[in-house]
Amino acid sequence: MTPLIRLVGGAIPPVAALISVTHLVGVEHGPGDGFTAGIISALGITLAYELLGYHEARDRLRGLRFESVLGAGLAIVLLSAMMPLVAGQPFLAESRAGIHVPLLGDVSLSSSLLFDIGIYLGVLGGAMVAIENLRKEDE
Amino acid sequence: VPGSLAAALAAAVAIPFAAALLLFAGSRLWTRASARSIPAGLAVASAATLTLLVAWSWYAAALPVHVRVDWMRTLGIGAGVYLDGLALIFVVVAAPAGLLACIYSGRFLAHERRSRGLSAADATYYGYLLLFLGAVLGVFVAEDLVQLYVFWELTDVASFLLIGLNWRDARSRAAAVKTGIITAIGGLALLVAFVILAEAAGTSSIPAILAAPPAGGGAVDVALVLLVIAAATKSAQFPFHGWLPAAMVAPTPVNAFVDSAAVLAAGVYLLARFLPVFAGAPLWEPLVTIVGLMSMVVGAVLAIGARDLKWILAYSTISQYGFIVALLGGASSAGVTAALFFFVHHAIIKAGLFFVAGLADYAGGDARARHVSLATAAALVLALSLAAVPPLGGFWMKEAFLDVVLGRTWPLPVLGFVVAALTPVYVLRFLTRAYAGRTIDTMAPVRLPGSMLAPALTLSVVTMSLGLWPEAALVGLVQPGASAVTGGLDPLSLSLHLGPALLLSIGALTLGAVLFVTRHRWIGVLALGPAWSVDRLWAMAATLLTAVGRRVLRTQHGLLSGYASVVLLGLLALVVFSLATARAATVPAEVRVAWNSGEAPLGLFVILVATACVLSFTLRRHLQVVLVLGAAGFLIAGVFAVARAPSLGLVQVHVETLITVLLLLGLSRIPTEARERLDSGPRARMTALRLIAAAVAGAAAAWVSWLAIEHRGDRAVADWIERHAETSGAADPVATVLLYVRALDTLGEVFVFGATTAGVLVLVRLVRGRAG
Numbered sequence: 001m002t003p004l005i006r007l008v009g010g011a012i013p014p015v016a017a018l019i020s021v022t023h024l025v026g027v028e029h030g031p032g033d034g035f036t037a038g039i040i041s042a043l044g045i046t047l048a049y050e051l052l053g054y055h056e057a058r059d060r061l062r063g064l065r066f067e068s069v070l071g072a073g074l075a076i077v078l079l080s081a082m083m084p085l086v087a088g089q090p091f092l093a094e095s096r097a098g099i100h101v102p103l104l105g106d107v108s109l110s111s112s113l114l115f116d117i118g119i120y121l122g123v124l125g126g127a128m129v130a131i132e133n134l135r136k137e138d139e
Numbered sequence: 140v141p142g143s144l145a146a147a148l149a150a151a152v153a154i155p156f157a158a159a160l161l162l163f164a165g166s167r168l169w170t171r172a173s174a175r176s177i178p179a180g181l182a183v184a185s186a187a188t189l190t191l192l193v194a195w196s197w198y199a200a201a202l203p204v205h206v207r208v209d210w211m212r213t214l215g216i217g218a219g220v221y222l223d224g225l226a227l228i229f230v231v232v233a234a235p236a237g238l239l240a241c242i243y244s245g246r247f248l249a250h251e252r253r254s255r256g257l258s259a260a261d262a263t264y265y266g267y268l269l270l271f272l273g274a275v276l277g278v279f280v281a282e283d284l285v286q287l288y289v290f291w292e293l294t295d296v297a298s299f300l301l302i303g304l305n306w307r308d309a310r311s312r313a314a315a316v317k318t319g320i321i322t323a324i325g326g327l328a329l330l331v332a333f334v335i336l337a338e339a340a341g342t343s344s345i346p347a348i349l350a351a352p353p354a355g356g357g358a359v360d361v362a363l364v365l366l367v368i369a370a371a372t373k374s375a376q377f378p379f380h381g382w383l384p385a386a387m388v389a390p391t392p393v394n395a396f397v398d399s400a401a402v403l404a405a406g407v408y409l410l411a412r413f414l415p416v417f418a419g420a421p422l423w424e425p426l427v428t429i430v431g432l433m434s435m436v437v438g439a440v441l442a443i444g445a446r447d448l449k450w451i452l453a454y455s456t457i458s459q460y461g462f463i464v465a466l467l468g469g470a471s472s473a474g475v476t477a478a479l480f481f482f483v484h485h486a487i488i489k490a491g492l493f494f495v496a497g498l499a500d501y502a503g504g505d506a507r508a509r510h511v512s513l514a515t516a517a518a519l520v521l522a523l524s525l526a527a528v529p530p531l532g533g534f535w536m537k538e539a540f541l542d543v544v545l546g547r548t549w550p551l552p553v554l555g556f557v558v559a560a561l562t563p564v565y566v567l568r569f570l571t572r573a574y575a576g577r578t579i580d581t582m583a584p585v586r587l588p589g590s591m592l593a594p595a596l597t598l599s600v601v602t603m604s605l606g607l608w609p610e611a612a613l614v615g616l617v618q619p620g621a622s623a624v625t626g627g628l629d630p631l632s633l634s635l636h637l638g639p640a641l642l643l644s645i646g647a648l649t650l651g652a653v654l655f656v657t658r659h660r661w662i663g664v665l666a667l668g669p670a671w672s673v674d675r676l677w678a679m680a681a682t683l684l685t686a687v688g689r690r691v692l693r694t695q696h697g698l699l700s701g702y703a704s705v706v707l708l709g710l711l712a713l714v715v716f717s718l719a720t721a722r723a724a725t726v727p728a729e730v731r732v733a734w735n736s737g738e739a740p741l742g743l744f745v746i747l748v749a750t751a752c753v754l755s756f757t758l759r760r761h762l763q764v765v766l767v768l769g770a771a772g773f774l775i776a777g778v779f780a781v782a783r784a785p786s787l788g789l790v791q792v793h794v795e796t797l798i799t800v801l802l803l804l805g806l807s808r809i810p811t812e813a814r815e816r817l818d819s820g821p822r823a824r825m826t827a828l829r830l831i832a833a834a835v836a837g838a839a840a841a842w843v844s845w846l847a848i849e850h851r852g853d854r855a856v857a858d859w860i861e862r863h864a865e866t867s868g869a870a871d872p873v874a875t876v877l878l879y880v881r882a883l884d885t886l887g888e889v890f891v892f893g894a895t896t897a898g899v900l901v902l903v904r905l906v907r908g909r910a911g
Binding site: 033034035036039040042043046067070073074077081112115118119122123125126127129130131133134135 | 789790793794796797800801804805807808882885886888889890892893895896899900903904
C-alpha cells in the first residue's frame with residue numbers, strides 16, 4: 001500500500017462527511033436531505049474500506065458502533081417528530097427560530113434539521129450495519 | 140380545586156409508569172447488592188405516593204372530578220380524568236392493595252427464588268407490577284372510551300407478563316398464554332362494544348354517554364352482550380373463569396393485588412360503569428344474573444375440590460365475584476349498593492387471604508415458625524370473615540346480598556343460600572391446610588418477616604373493624620358510588636334485626652359446618668367435576684386455534700414468485716379500483732411523448748435503460764445480472780439529469796452505488812460452489828402466464844403514473860400548497876411539499892430501513908452461528 005493510497009483512503013471519509021453535511025443542511029434554499037447525506041457518508045466509508053482494507057479502515061473508526069448510530073438516528077427521528085406534540089402542535093409539525101452565529105451571521109434554524117440529522121444517522125448506520133455484516137470475514 | 144385534583148389523579152396514573160420505565164431502563168446500572176433494594180424501594184415509594192394522591196382526592200374531592208382534553212381531535216376522541224363516586228371506590232381499593240403487595244413482595248421474592256427457581260430480576264418483577272398498577276388506575280379514572288380501552292389492554296399485557304414471570308417453567312408459560320388469549324378475546328369484544336356505543340351516542344366521552352345514554356335495541360344490544368363478555372373475561376366469570384386458577388403460578392403478592400383487587404375489579408367496574416346505559420335493555424338482567432349465578436356455583440364447587448391453598452382461593456374468588464355480578468344484574472339501587480359493598484369487603488378479605496397463603500408457603504407449613512401465631516390469627520379472622528361469621532366484615536357483605544336477593548326471583552335466593560352454605564366448607568378446608576400444625580424436624584424453623592406479616596394483619600384488622608362499624612364503608616365510600624350509578628340513595632339497612640336474611644345467614648353457616656364435618660361422605664361426588672369442566676372446552680378451542688394457525692402459516696411458503704404474484708395482484712386491484720372511481724376528466728385526451736428534451740436525447744437514455752432491463756433476464760450469471768441492473772440504474776440517473784432534475788439524478792447515483800455494493804457483497808457471501816450450481820442450474824421458465832402478468836403490472840404502473848401527472852384539474856392540492864407556503868417560510872412550492880409531505884413518508888421509510896437492516900443482521904448472525 002503506497003503512502004498516497006493511505007493518505008487518500010484516510011481523507012475520503014471526512015471529505016465525504018463534509019459533502020454530506022452540505023446536503024444535510026440544504027445549501028440551495030430548500031430543506032436539507034438527510035437521506036442522501038447518509039448515503040454519501042456511507043459510500044465514503046465503504047470506499048475507505050476498499051482502499052485501506054477493512055481492518056485498517058475500521059481501526060481508524062474504532063469506537064464507532066454503527067448499530068448505535070442506527071439506533072440513535074431512529075430515536076432522534078421519533079423525538080423530533082413527537083416534540084411538537086408537547087407544544088400542542090400536530091405530529092411532525094415544523095417550527096423554526098432565528099439565531100445569531102458569530103461567523104455566519106443570522107441563521108434560521110428549523111426543527112426539520114433535527115429530523116434530517118436523525119434520518120442521516122439512521123441511513124448511515126443502517127447501510128454500514130448491512131455492509132459490515134455482509135462482508136466476508138477474512139477481508 | 141378540581142383542576143389540581145385532576146392533575147393529582149393523572150400523576151397517580153403516570154407515576155407507576157414512569158417508575159416502571161426507570162426500572163426497565165436502569166436495571167443494568169445497579170450493582171449486585173443494590174439490585175434488590177433499589178427496585179423494591181422505588182416500587183414501594185411510588186406506590187405509597189400514588190396511594191397518598193388517591194387518599195387526598197378521596198378527602199378533598201368535590202365529586203365528580205372531570206377534565207377532558209383533546210387527544211385525536213379530528214376523530215372527536217379525547218382523554219382526561221373522570222372520577223365520580225363509583226371510580227373512587229375502585230381507586231381507593233386498588234391503590235393501597237398495590238402498596239401492600241409491593242411491601243410484601245420484597246421478602247417473598249427471595250423465597251420464590253429459593254423455592255421455585257424464579258430467575259427474573261427484581262427490577263423486572265416490580266416493573267411489571269407498577270405497569271399493572273398504572274394501567275388499572277388508568278382504567279378507573281379514564282374519561283374517554285378509547286382511553287379506557289387502551290388502559291384495559293395495558294392491564295392485559297401487564298398481567299400476561301406477571302403470570303409468565305417465571306418463563307423458564309412450562310406451566311408458567313402455559314398459564315400466561317391462556318390468560319393472554321382469554322383476556323384478549325375480552326379486549327376485542329370491548330373494543331367492538333365501545334365502537335358501537337360511541338357511534339350510537341355520538342361521542343366517546345364517558346360522562347357524556349352516561350348523561351345521555353343512547354336508545355336501546357339493535358346494535359346497542361350487541362354492544363351490551365360484548366361488554367358483558369369483556370367484563371366476564373376480566374372478572375373470571377363463567378365460562379371464562381379458566382385463566383384465574385392457572386394464574387396462580389404467579390408469585391402470591393401478584394395474586395393478592397392483581398387477581399383480587401385489580402384485574403377482576405376492572406370487570407366489575409365496567410359492568411357498574413355502563414349499567415345506567417344498558418340496564419333498561421330487557422337482555423341485561425337475565426344475562427348478567429345468569430353469568431353471576433353460574434360463577435357462584437361453579438366456583439364454590441371447584442373450590443371445595445381444590446387441593447392447593449391458592450387454588451382454593453382462586454375458585455373462591457370466582458364464586459365471590461359471581462355474587463357481585465349477580466347483584467349488578469338486578470340493576471336496582473339497592474342491588475348496586477350491595478354489589479359495591481360486597482366488592483369492597485371481598486377485596487380486603489381476599490387480598491388478606493392471599494397474603495396469609497403466602498405466609499404459609501413461606502413457613503413451609505411448619506407450625507414452629509416464629510410469629511406463626513400472628514399469621515394464624517390473621518388467617519382465622521380473614522377466613523371466618525369470608526365464611527360470613529359475625530361480627531366480621533364478611534358477615535355484613537353476605538347480609539347485604541341476602542337482603543337484596545330475597546326480593547328477586549327464586550333462583551337467586553335459593554342458589555345464594557346454597558353457595559353461602561358451601562363457602563364455610565372450603566374456608567375450613569383452607570384453614571386446616573394452611574397451618575395444619577405439622578412440624579418439619581429436619582429444617583430449622585423460619586422466622587416470618589414483618590414486611591409480610593404486616594399486610595396480612597392490617598387487612599384482618601380492617602375487616603374486623605368493618606364488622607364492628609359496618610356503616611363506615613357504606614356511608615363514606617359505597618353509597619356515594621352507588622348513587623353515582625343509579626342516581627338515587629339506597630336504603631340498605633345494616634342493622635342486626637331478626638329478619639329472613641339473618642335467619643338465612645345462620646342457616647347457611649350451620650349447614651356449612653355440617654357439610655364440612657361430613658365431607659368425607661359426599662366429597663367423592665366432586666370427582667365428576669372434570670367431566671363437565673370448561674377446561675375441556677378451552678383445550679378444544681386451543682387445538683382449533685393451533686390448526687387455524689398452521690393453515691395460515693402455509694401461506695408463508697418461501698416461494699418468491701408466489702409472494703411477487705400476490706403483490707402484483709394487489710397492485711392490479713388498486714389500479715382497477717382507482718380507474719373505476721376516477722373521474723372521466725382525468726383520463727388524458729392525448730398521449731404526447733417528448734423524445735427530445737432540449738439539447739440532450741432523452742429517448743436514447745430510455746432505450747438504453749430498456750435494453751439493460753431486457754439483457755438482465757437473458758444473462759445467466761448472477762454477477763452479470765447485478766452489474767447490468769446497476770448500469771440500468773445509472774442510466775436512469777442520466778434520464779433525470781437530461782430531464783433537468785440534476786439533484787434527483789444525484790440521489791439516484793448515490794442510491795444505485797450503495798445498492799450495487801450491497802448486492803455484490805451479498806453475492807460474495809454465497810460459497811463459490813453453490814454459486815456455480817445456481818448459475819448453471821435451470822433458469823426460471825418464461826411462461827406465457829408470467830409474461831402476461833409482468834406486462835399487465837408494468838402497464839398498470841405506467842398508467843397510474845400517467846394519471847397522476849395529468850391530474851391537474853383539481854385546485855385543492857395547489858391551494859393547500861399555497862396556504863402552507865406562507866406559513867412555512869419555505870422558498871418555493873417544491874420546498875413546501877418537501878417540508879410537509881415528505882416528513883411522514885421519510886419517517887416511515889427510515890424505520891423500514893432500520894427494520895431491514897436488523898433483518899440482515901439477524902440472518903447473517905444466524906448463518907454464522909450455524910457455520911461456526
